[in-house]
Amino acid sequence: MDCLLCSPVLYVFLIFLWYLVRVLLNRCLPFPPGPRGYPIVGNLKLKNQLSHRGLAELAKQYGGLLHLQMGRIHIVAVSTAEMAREILQVQDVVFANRPANVAISYLTYNRADMAFANYGPLWRQMRKICVMKLFSRRRAESWASVREEIDSMVQTLTEQTGLPVNVGELVFALTRNITYRAAFGSFARDGQDEFVKILQEFSKLFGAFDITEFLPWMRWFGNRGFTMRLENARKSLDGFIDRIIDAHIEKKESRQNDDDGLDDDMVDELMAFYSGENGGDLSNDSQSSSLRLTRDNIKALVMDVMFGGTETVASAIEWAMTELLKNPHELRKLQQELADVIGLSRQFHESDLENLPYFRCAMKETLRLHPPIPLLLHEAAADSVVSGYSIPRDSRVMINVYAIGRDESVWTEPNAFKPGRFMDSKAPDFKGSDFEYLPFGSGRRSCPGMQLGLYAMELAVAHMLHSFNWELPEGANSGDLDITDMFGLTAPRATRLIAVPSYRLKCPMVI
Numbered sequence: 103m104d105c106l107l108c109s110p111v112l113y114v115f116l117i118f119l120w121y122l123v124r125v126l127l128n129r130c131l132p133f134p135p136g137p138r139g140y141p142i143v144g145n146l147k148l149k150n151q152l153s154h155r156g157l158a159e160l161a162k163q164y165g166g167l168l169h170l171q172m173g174r175i176h177i178v179a180v181s182t183a184e185m186a187r188e189i190l191q192v193q194d195v196v197f198a199n200r201p202a203n204v205a206i207s208y209l210t211y212n213r214a215d216m217a218f219a220n221y222g223p224l225w226r227q228m229r230k231i232c233v234m235k236l237f238s239r240r241r242a243e244s245w246a247s248v249r250e251e252i253d254s255m256v257q258t259l260t261e262q263t264g265l266p267v268n269v270g271e272l273v274f275a276l277t278r279n280i281t282y283r284a285a286f287g288s289f290a291r292d293g294q295d296e297f298v299k300i301l302q303e304f305s306k307l308f309g310a311f312d313i314t315e316f317l318p319w320m321r322w323f324g325n326r327g328f329t330m331r332l333e334n335a336r337k338s339l340d341g342f343i344d345r346i347i348d349a350h351i352e353k354k355e356s357r358q359n360d361d362d363g364l365d366d367d368m369v370d371e372l373m374a375f376y377s378g379e380n381g382g383d384l385s386n387d388s389q390s391s392s393l394r395l396t397r398d399n400i401k402a403l404v405m406d407v408m409f410g411g412t413e414t415v416a417s418a419i420e421w422a423m424t425e426l427l428k429n430p431h432e433l434r435k436l437q438q439e440l441a442d443v444i445g446l447s448r449q450f451h452e453s454d455l456e457n458l459p460y461f462r463c464a465m466k467e468t469l470r471l472h473p474p475i476p477l478l479l480h481e482a483a484a485d486s487v488v489s490g491y492s493i494p495r496d497s498r499v500m501i502n503v504y505a506i507g508r509d510e511s512v513w514t515e516p517n518a519f520k521p522g523r524f525m526d527s528k529a530p531d532f533k534g535s536d537f538e539y540l541p542f543g544s545g546r547r548s549c550p551g552m553q554l555g556l557y558a559m560e561l562a563v564a565h566m567l568h569s570f571n572w573e574l575p576e577g578a579n580s581g582d583l584d585i586t587d588m589f590g591l592t593a594p595r596a597t598r599l600i601a602v603p604s605y606r607l608k609c610p611m612v613i
């Protein structure tokens with residue numbers, strides 16, 4: 103007879119026992135601290151507190167790891183660097199999923215994109231394509247579209263010197279043009295207004311409060327209006343992008359062998375992985391190294407680029423200009439650095455950036471005070487324990503980058519705009535390993551467009567400061583500049599910044 107120790111049954115039993123003990127232990131542990139809720143609805147009356155500011159206020163009372171029960175959904179808010187490290191580094195695999203409500207699932211073609219796909223082989227492959235093919239420095243077209251659109255914005259500003267300019271609208275138009283051109287190239291140039299309307303409706307639907315998410319039984323009462331809005335929004339997107347994809351298919355089929363692909367846009371790049379109308383269900387192909395994309399994947403990925411690359415960069419530029427106009431001594435310091443390094447007889451060139459340390463610190467300081475995505479949304483893929491508290495599977499974990507960046511136990515004068523703090527060689531960097539400063543997130547789900555986004559932000563602000571002097575319109579005072587933000591997918595300024603440019607250089611404007 104085999105000895106008992108060699109029996110596989112014993113090992114299976116031990117593993118089962120270990121698993122059972124873990125589950126029971128997790129169940130016995132308390133949830134993180136949080137306000138007491140009511141039966142069934144839990145803390146639903148605090149739904150308006152689910153913004154970066156609201157959660158930062160609650161964290162002052164309950165601590166860096168806070169629990170809210172919203173109907174059936176557990177929400178955990180993280181507001182310290184230490185807890186963020188626990189979620190994004192120590193237990194990153196457990197927390198690498200994203201939560202998605204009905205609207206997000208429907209509008210992303212059942213999470214056929216990268217931003218909302220669950221962590222796994224599909225997501226990994228799409229991320230690889232995006233990082234290597236779409237956002238990489240080697241894809242010169244994306245970077246060229248940034249330069250050309252910024253040149254055209256500078257031209258617009260030159261024509262408006264001496265007049266009040268709506269800087270907010272100007273930079274939103276700039277980043278929309280950049281992403282639109284990078285995605286669709288020369289296709290559908292006239293369709294941009296239609297596309298902007300589609301994006302605006304998507305944005306509203308993504309952020310709409312849907313009670314059935316928290317109390318699923320409320321579906322019995324139906325919400326036909328909301329469902330119809332979702333259906334109409336997706337139909338409009340289909341109508342728009344299908345035309346562009348068809349045109350790309352024709353282009354691909356009629357391509358000559360000697361086509362060097364130099365004018366390829368992002369849809370062209372994605373078409374290289376296209377599997378045909380009925381082709382590869384990505385999920386069946388998940389283990390294969392040759393990824394096949396469906397039409398839905400391509401549409402959803404294009405929307406990721408639009409949402410990921412437009413509002414984030416625009417709000418970063420608008421906030422940088424706002425903080426500089428609010429702190430005129432910092433504005434003068436930056437302009438002095440630009441004058442010392444470049445002189446006033448030529449335009450700014452991107453190669454100047456590496457010689458502008460104070461300017462770059464001011465961009466970092468802007469992203470600390472105003473991270474464009476103030477709450478990182480993650481979801482627990484399994485039951486887990488953080489800092490002795492139980493976090494059940496499917497909990498939504500919100501990392502409050504805004505609160506962490508203003509934590510007074512880490513930052514001196516946390517609410518003040520002081521770029522000089524980043525001049526210290528030990529100051530945190532945004533690459534994701536310093537958890538007290540996470541404007542681009544950290545770990546597996548961190549921003550894949552970081553380089554492209556920073557490039558657009560730095561180039562736009564440097565051009566605006568080097569070529570122009572800026573003042574507030576008559577009657578406005580820098581001390582009164584409003585720094586309230588609006589909470590949605592990103593956190594832009596609540597009111598658009600208006601300022602008056604005047605030409606600063608000694609050379610004529612040549613673009």
Ligand code: HEM
Pocket residue numbers: 216217218229237406407410411412414415418473474475478479540541542543544546547548549550551552554555556559
């Ligand atoms: C200043 C500019 C930008 C900032 C501050 C920013 C910030 C972020 C942050 C905080 C995240 C989530 C990280 C996490 O959950 O841990 C993210 C994700 C993402 N960003 Fe950016 N971003 C910027 C520009 C861009 C650009 C230009 C693109 C594309 C063209 C882009 C595409 C994406 C995508 C697709 C994701 C989802 C990644 C995933 O879930 O795997 N971002 N970004």
